[in-house]
Amino acid sequence: MDGPITPAEAQRLPTTAEGPLPAYRARVAAGVLRADSAQELAAETLQDLWRRLRGYEPRQEEPDKPGGGFMSRFFRRKPVDEAPGNAPQGLYMVGEVGRGKSMLMDLFFDCADVPRKRRIHFHQFMQECHARIHAWRKQNGHDADPIPPLADSIADDAALLCFDEFQVHDITDAMILGRLFEALFAKGVVMVATSNTAPADLFKGKPGRDAFLPFIHLIQQKVAVLYLQSAQDYRRDRIHGLPTWHVPADGRAERALDNAFYELTGQRHGQPKTLAVLGRQIEVPQAVGGVARADFDALCGKPLGPADYLAFSTHYHTLVLDGVPRLGPDNFDRARRFITLVDTLYEHRCKLVASAAAVPDQLYEQGENAAMFQRTASRLMEMQSQDYLGLPHLT
Ligand SMILES: Nc1ncnc2c1ncn2[C@@H]1O[C@H](COP(=O)(O)OP(=O)(O)OP(=O)(O)O)[C@@H](O)[C@H]1O
Ligand SMILES: [Mg+2]
Known part of the structure; x- marks a missing residue:
């Protein structure tokens, strides 16, 4: 091969058919990744799971035949908490930020030779669950139990579910998780997840935790917990030394943002993505995994509000934002949205790489919200600090 291989070329190395360990x-x-013994160990565990999952389909109960009668159905039925015998134990990778959990899970997912597989950000998965429960109740009334049909529809879509950033903050999520996952595991769904929180610490210190404990026990039984104890925060490493605020937003700044996106994702361009929020859709021009790229107008030139920015900030850990203009009375709505966007990114510890017409302090000097912008400017400064860049993303 002539010259060093680029990360994009490496992505296409024909190793996915052999599993995540050779791919890693x-x-x-x-030279796309640095050798890391903790990651190698995790890749070995993933390789083992990859091997056990080849061609995986949960063993089905015999379908009820029409006319089979209640008694024959009754006798064929397995106990609900018994997973099909061929379901391998899943994996839950936990570790500090930037250790390569998502990178490893994505390699595993790309390699996984499972006919029905799905990779989804956990927060988005929960939103989908609530939307489906809501729709089910509208059709069937509030007395009907929405969990069994919800589990059926999820298990119909995927026998392997890979969750990025598994985390439970919300009591409404905590309340449905136990029964939902019990039903999913009983259907032979295999779960792989990344998280900053060990299963035993999920929903810790929150009211209602006692009712959540059976879910923790279930997870501990159905997935092996792997601590990715790499010493290195690779994300901070990659973003370190990359200036995160580029002034002015000219061709040079655009190339710097191209470079940052490439450094963070290994790809020159991302895929367009749509995030569904409360029945609305947010168009994200480019994304690869947890990294999004958009120009200012795509996020602040459209009538988006706090709920949209919240969905964005929980879904993506890093935003590469092109062309923040000078703000003032002429673009009042855009300025107001930008303030909300930055507040939300900051609250969720998202990392921001941007090109802009001015440094934060001089971006919004006149107009109704100029005083309020002082806090935004201060946050934008803090978001460039090495300490901030090392904080975990809050989903
Ligand atoms: N061995 C490595 N060499 C070089 N870069 C790496 C290595 N491992 C991971 N990276 C890169 O470091 C960045 C952070 O990795 P990744 O997103 O997988 O971390 P994470 O453990 O999922 O973090 P978080 O907990 O914040 O989600 C990514 O851009 C990834 O490609
Ligand atoms: Mg991650």
């Missing part, structure tokens, strides 16, 4: 080693050999 190929990326290390190509």
Whole structure:
């Protein structure tokens, strides 16, 4: 091969058919990833799961035949808490930020030879669950139990579910998780997840935790917990030394943002994505995993509000934002949205790389919200600090 291989070329190395461990080693050999013994160990565990999952389909109960009668159905039925015998134990990867959990899970997911597989951000998965429960109740009334049909529809879509950033903050999520996952595991769904929180610490210190404990016990039984104890925060490493605020927003700044996106994702361009929020849709021009790229107008030139920015900030840990203009009375709505966007990014510890017409302090000097912008400017300054860049994303 002539010259060093680029990360994009490495992504296409024909190793996915052999599993995540050879794929990981190929990326290390190509210089795309640095050798890391903790990651290698995790890749070995993932390789083992990959092998056990080849061609995986949960063993089905015999379908009820029409005319089979109640008694024959009754006798065929398995106990609900018994997973199909061929379901391998899943994996829950926990570790500090930037250790490579998502990178490893994505490699595993790309390699996984499972006919029905799905990778989703956990927060988005929960939102989908609430939306489906809501729709089910509208059709069937509030007395009907929405969990069994919800589990059926999820298990119909995927026998392997990979969750990025598994986290439970919300009591309404905590309340449905136990029964939902019991039903999913009983259907042979295999779960792989990344998280900053060990299962035993999920929903810790929150009111209602006692009722949540059976879910924790279930997870501990159905997935192996792997601590990714890499010493390195690779994200901070990659973003370190990359200036995160580029002034002015000219061609040079655009190239710097191209470079930042490439450094953070290994790809020159992302895919367009749509996030569904409360029945509305947010168009994200480009994304790869947890990194999004958008120009200022895509996020602040449209009538988006706090709920949209909240969905965005829980879904993406890093935003590469092109072309923040000078703000003032002429673009009042855009300025107001930008303030909300920055507040939300900050609250969720999202990382921001941007090009702008001015440094934060000089971005919004006149107009109704100029005083309020002082706090935004101060946050924008803090978001460039190495301490901030090392904080975990809050989902
Ligand atoms: N061995 C490595 N060499 C170089 N870069 C790496 C290595 N491992 C991971 N990275 C890169 O570091 C960045 C952070 O990795 P990743 O997003 O997988 O971390 P994470 O553990 O999921 O973090 P978080 O807990 O914040 O979600 C990514 O851009 C990833 O490609
Ligand atoms: Mg991650």
